[in-house]
Amino acid sequence: MKKAPRRSLSPHSSSVSREQGLVPISCPDCSGVLRQEEEGAHEYSLYVCQINHRYSTRSLIHAKEAQVERILWSASVFLKQMLFVYQEALRTTKQCSAAERRLMQRRIHEVRKQSLAIRAMIEATHAVE
Amino acid sequence: MPSNNNANRSTFKQSQSPGTLNSEGIKRDVVVIGASAGGVAALTELFAALPPDTPAAIGVVLHRSTNPSGLAEVLGRHSHLPVIEPDNHNQLRHGIIYLAPPDQHLLFNGDGVVVRRGPKEHSTRPAIDPLFRSAAETYGERVLGVQLTGCGEDGVSGLLHINAGAGLAIAQDPAEAYMPYMPLNAMRFDDVTGVFPLKDIASVIFALATGRAVPGGKRH
Numbered sequence: 490m491k492k493a494p495r496r497s498l499s500p501h502s503s504s505v506s507r508e509q510g511l512v513p514i515s516c517p518d519c520s521g522v523l524r525q526e527e528e529g530a531h532e533y534s535l536y537v538c539q540i541n542h543r544y545s546t547r548s549l550i551h552a553k554e555a556q557v558e559r560i561l562w563s564a565s566v567f568l569k570q571m572l573f574v575y576q577e578a579l580r581t582t583k584q585c586s587a588a589e590r591r592l593m594q595r596r597i598h599e600v601r602k603q604s605l606a607i608r609a610m611i612e613a614t615h616a617v618e
Numbered sequence: 619m620p621s622n623n624n625a626n627r628s629t630f631k632q633s634q635s636p637g638t639l640n641s642e643g644i645k646r647d648v649v650v651i652g653a654s655a656g657g658v659a660a661l662t663e664l665f666a667a668l669p670p671d672t673p674a675a676i677g678v679v680l681h682r683s684t685n686p687s688g689l690a691e692v693l694g695r696h697s698h699l700p701v702i703e704p705d706n707h708n709q710l711r712h713g714i715i716y717l718a719p720p721d722q723h724l725l726f727n728g729d730g731v732v733v734r735r736g737p738k739e740h741s742t743r744p745a746i747d748p749l750f751r752s753a754a755e756t757y758g759e760r761v762l763g764v765q766l767t768g769c770g771e772d773g774v775s776g777l778l779h780i781n782a783g784a785g786l787a788i789a790q791d792p793a794e795a796y797m798p799y800m801p802l803n804a805m806r807f808d809d810v811t812g813v814f815p816l817k818d819i820a821s822v823i824f825a826l827a828t829g830r831a832v833p834g835g836k837r838h
Binding site for chain 1: 736737738739740741747770771772774775778781782806807808809
């Protein structure tokens with residue numbers, strides 16, 4: 490079915506929406522490449538990925554903040570799991586030398602501190618919604 | 619309902635009388651409405667005020683969770699027009715309110731009313747922009763876009779497309795909206811043609827659907 494003729498949305502060109510090129514930001518939904526477009530006389534910014542996830546500047550900020558928090562929690566849980574594995578290794582491994590045990594205990598101490606630091610980073614964040 | 623094949627109306631805005639919507643007398647009979655926070659109350663009030671003989675097909679996106687709910691029933695409780703969550707390929711008909719189902723974009727395209735689990739926009743599905751864009755691309759000047767209460771910028775790009783297709787874009791008066799940001803962003807980026815209090819929007823929709831001119835409402 491034929492589409493209705495349309496005026497250009499671009500403030501700069503006759504194309505419907507001027508592609509301003511790729512930006513060094515991945516799509517929060519699919520990790521695809523984002524490109525920035527501007528629409529209308531007020532140069533409204535849109536970010537569109539290769540499969541057409543779309544974001545305004547604000548909704549991109551919101552999605553990226555959520556992504557950062559998800560990744561930080563993910564790092565936190567990896568550290569928790571690493572702590573468990575080191576503690577299990579110390580408990581169950583009989584052949585460890587005293588030097589190896591000291592290294593593992595030092596790493597357990599580091600992991601605990603890193604885990605607390607990540608949690609503090611998450612809790613101290615003031616994301617703009 | 620056939621799509622719009624009319625000539626380009628690129629001078630539409632300039633030809634309007636100041637403060638008047640639709641002085642050309644075009645029937646704006648494809649109405650698309652977007653709402654978010656505060657939308658249930660706003661849509662309930664709007665639907666209750668729409669006359670049963672409203673000569674327009676009405677598409678509605680309300681941001682919602684992916685869980686099935688009785689939203690269509692809730693919104694239809696005081697509505698004179700039936701409120702339905704369509705399946706694919708329903709024919710677009712006057713006198714019906716099509717509500718975007720959970721986790722689906724609602725589109726008014728050349729195939730009629732279509733629902734698609736397409737890419738999320740602004741991290742949400744259903745989103746307002748896909749409905750507004752699809753209606754603008756298919757029905758051009760016949761489209762009236764209405765931006766109601768809510769947060770964020772979903773709908774802004776869609777209203778730009780409606781404007782580009784020579785349709786009309788209006789917004790709820792942000793001063794009275796439960797959440798003013800969606801109407802405010804529409805006013806900031808879209809050059810909306812009119813801003814109205816919610817109590818007047820049903821009569822504006824009816825008048826524009828029948829091709830009448832309407833005083834422009836509060837300007838921004």
